[in-house]
Amino acid sequence: QSVLTQPPSASGTPGQRVTISCSGSRSNIGSNTVNWYQQLPGSAPKLLIYSNNQRPSGVPDRFSGSKSGTSASLAISGLQSEDEADYYCTSWDDSLDGHVVFGGGTKLTVL
């Protein structure tokens, strides 16, 4: 059972906009920033969004992040076939002397 809650799956057709949610609590998302990772099949994860809504260099602006209270969302607009991957949210949790928590991951399917 992951500390951060994500839907196990999401889907969309090419060109559509999809959102993936990440729900936490006051000790993690409510008090700290959220980062998102994309993991393509057979590859290591890649940082997609950091500090709630910042994109690292090279990440298309089709990807955006937001945070409100104890929840966060990742939005992908203009969905493309290469976006089919697993997506993970993560944050710092202030409880138990502090530690990193991950969401369980969302498998995005491009139909």
Added chain:
Amino acid sequence: QVHLQESGPGLVKPSETLSLICAVSGGSISSDYWSWIRQPPGKGLEWIGNIYYSGSTKYNPSLKSRVTISVDTSKNQFSLKLSSVTTADTAVYYCARGPMVTQIHYWGQGTLVTVSS
């Protein structure tokens, strides 16, 4: 360009200690946070712990009693030791680097460690 490479045994017996090294090239280990993250086959990511270049560490509370992460600045590498392993510790183990603990910009390719007799 920073490159991270995990190395270590691919097979460990139950109750023994899993030991991995992450070699860092293309940059100094004397800055940023250095992490170990694992992923059991077909499952999600789990943070194991991290070390700051100065040597301070943070561990996953559920693994804390079994984990040791250390850094060797002279060799530009850091390491993971996980004791008393069980089959539940079978996973791909990634080493990673970032300016903040949760903000990881660089990942190793990952190494599969299987716990089996």
